[in-house]
Every structure is written in C-alpha cells, then in structure tokens.
Amino acid sequence: MIDLAILGLLDEHDLHGYELKKRLAELVGSRSGVSFGSLYPALARLEKAGAVKAVEANTVDDDTIPMTGALSGELAAFRARLGRPVKSRRTKKVYGITETGRLRLRELLLDDRTDDRTFTVQVAFCQTLSPDERLTLFARRKAELARRLAERSRATDGRTDTYRRSLREHDTQTLTHDLTWIDELIAATRAEAGDTSEPLPHLTGGTTP
Amino acid sequence: MIDLAILGLLDEHDLHGYELKKRLAELVGSRSGVSFGSLYPALARLEKAGAVKAVEANTVDDDTIPMTGALSGELAAFRARLGRPVKSRRTKKVYGITETGRLRLRELLLDDRTDDRTFTVQVAFCQTLSPDERLTLFARRKAELARRLAERSRATDGRTDTYRRSLREHDTQTLTHDLTWIDELIAATRAEAGDTSEPLPHLTGGTTP
C-alpha cells in the first residue's frame, strides 16, 4: 500500500520524504498514518528496485511546491555540480519516479488483492487508468462489499445485547453506504466513458429522484 | 485487540480455539479476520499470563453450543477425571477465563489507546462496564472522531480531481455517520443510567421527528 501511495504521489511531482509523509497523511487521514520508520525504508526499497531515483535538487525556490517537472532533476544536479549551491540547504533528498516506477504504479493500481486501505489509495490515483480499467476496479470492490453484506445476513446471532445489535446495524449501514458510493463511482465513470465531451456529471449529487 | 476479543468471548462461556475463531470472525466481520497463526499463540500467551486456563472438558453434548456457564469447567473436568469420558473426542482444548483474566478484560475495555478495530470490540463487550465507564469510552471516541473531522477541514487541497474529491466527501460522510452513531450510544447509555427501570429506549430507532 505504501508503495502505491508513494509512486502515485511521485507521479504527480518530485518530492522529498518529509513532504511525502505530510501528503500521505492528508490523503488517507492521519489515522493509519505512515511513519518515518516505514516511509524511508520504503523509499530506499523502491530506489533499489529502480522505481524511484533521487534527483539531486535543492538550490533556491523549493519552499512549498517542490518545483514542477521541467526545472527539477538534471538541471538542478548540473547547477549543484557547478559548485554554486546558491544558498543550498542540501539536506533534502528529492525523489522522482522512473519509467519502471510508472509501470509498477500501474500494476499496483490494477492489483486485485483488495484491502480496504489500498482501495482508497487506488481510487485516489485511478485517474491515470482507462475508464474500463477503473470500472473493473470498482466492480471488484462492489462484489467484495456485496459479499460482506450477504455474509452478515446468515450470521448466527448468539448473545446479542443492545450494544452488539447496534454495532451490527451500524456495520450494515456503513457497508450499504460504501456500496452506494461505489455505485456512484461506477455511474460517473460509465457516463464519462460513453460521453467523452462532458467530464463527470453530478458525481457528488445525492439521490437521483 | 485479539486479547480483548478472546477474553470477552471467554467471559461469556468456555470455548476452544476453533470455535473462538469462528465467533471472532462473526464479531468483527471476516475482514481483518484473525487467523489461527495469531489466535493459538495468543491463547498460549494468555494462558501463560494466567488470564485463561484450559479446562479439560469434552464428554458428550458439546456439539454446537459448548455448554452454558454452570455445566462447564469444573464439573466437566470432574467427570473426565472419573475415567468415564463417554465417547470423548479429547482433541479439543477448551479454555475458560480466570479471575486474572477478568481483571485484564476490564483493563482492556477501559484502555484509552484508541484504535478503530479495538473500539468496535470494546463496544461489543462493554455491557459489563458501568454506565459511567461506558460514557467515558464513548466520549473519548467521539472526541477522536471530531478531531479527525476538524483536521480534514483545514487540509490543503492540492491536485483534486473528481475521484479524489469524491473520496474526500465519502470519508467526511462516513465520519459524520460514525459520529451520529456514537451520539446514539451516548444518548441510550445516559437514558439507561438515569432511568434504570427501562433498559435502553429506541437505540436503533432512526431519525426522531
């Protein structure tokens, strides 16, 4: 999951570890937040696998948005080699995604080992997939949620006090809510696939009467 | 979390590992299901800590419901010692909770290291707590959810495509739904605490008009 998130973010722009962590937290919420202890090893692993590489950046102007595409990588490295760091604070190690990394990212986006957290991240970065691929992803998720909902029906209710009943009902509602959401995603994607002119009609629009 | 679940279930009646696993899966859903590889070691650990102990059960009649309360533990062990196993199939190892285990269970129920999964299990077994203790538990959870909701407001929306916006909105809705649920639990518990005659009024009743 962490690989997917890292590659997805780096596919948008080069980032260093610290910044990566902040965006990750923002993406999945601070719960289940990745810690440095898992992030840096993950980056090292990905670098060894050739999926990302350190671009020796850091001259000036990398305050908030860490330079977009063109200015990064090679040029910065060249400047640095020139011996004119121009007020460098070169403790940062900025990473960029490689072609290998993009392939890996695609693999991870299409990976069918479903996992609640992973699915969330897949949705966050699925824009790069084709509409059909997205539909496959959503359909799989829908099937999984439907399976859970069905499973919960044929459960033997032993020892159901008030709290446990409430808990079960809440779970069912959550599952139903998630299913509704998936249906919205599917509908929106279908609409997009069929009608390429209009991007995505009323995705967040509530009940269609 | 697994300790909490095991102790909670064993507090209701003696069970063997295999059965325990089924009930666990039922309790938390098959997602995040505990596997044998974690269950048996956990039982061994708890036994070593004196929180549970193996009761040498298994004579006849332990087909589905593994004997309720009174008939369990000591009596079954006594029968077994008599040398009349009556068609025993003694491969099962039935566990029962000890006094130490009950104390530990209480500790775990009141534990404030919040964790989504753990909270669910705490609710499932919170009936043994006092109303006030339950309220504390719920209030803590509510604060945590409120914190997450607030945090999500002041998030810098960088690169929000349709899917990411939908994702965020869905997350917000889920959080709100969870908060509503907690409020229901709190209201119900308060009602119970104030008015001991009526158990828990309209917990699952939808919108109160």
Place this chain on the structure above:
DNA sequence: GTCATCATGTAAGCCGTTACATGATTGC
C-alpha cells in the same frame, strides 16, 4: 545561542500473516 521545526535515517521489537505439519472425527 538556543529552541522549534525540518529532515533523514537506524534498530529493536511486536504482531500478524502465510504456509506447513499433524492428527482426530464424521459421512459416504
């Protein structure tokens, strides 16, 4: 000059999963 924050990393340890090994019981 010192404190907070930014920034990167390592090491120990926990916990859980997968896969493997084993054996009893029941139904056919």
Place this chain on the structure above:
DNA sequence: GCAATCATGTAACGGCTTACATGATGAC
C-alpha cells in the same frame, strides 16, 4: 478406505511502530 471438516499447533517472513541518533535551518 477416503475425503471433508474439525482442530491444534509451528516456522518463516514481512511490515509497521516506537524510540533513538543525528544534523541543518530559521526565528527570536
């Protein structure tokens, strides 16, 4: 007798968290 299920465990492995160690930068 054989297969399916029940039942209990062990071992290898992986991944994540916590805590620790280090150092640069910028504000006051």
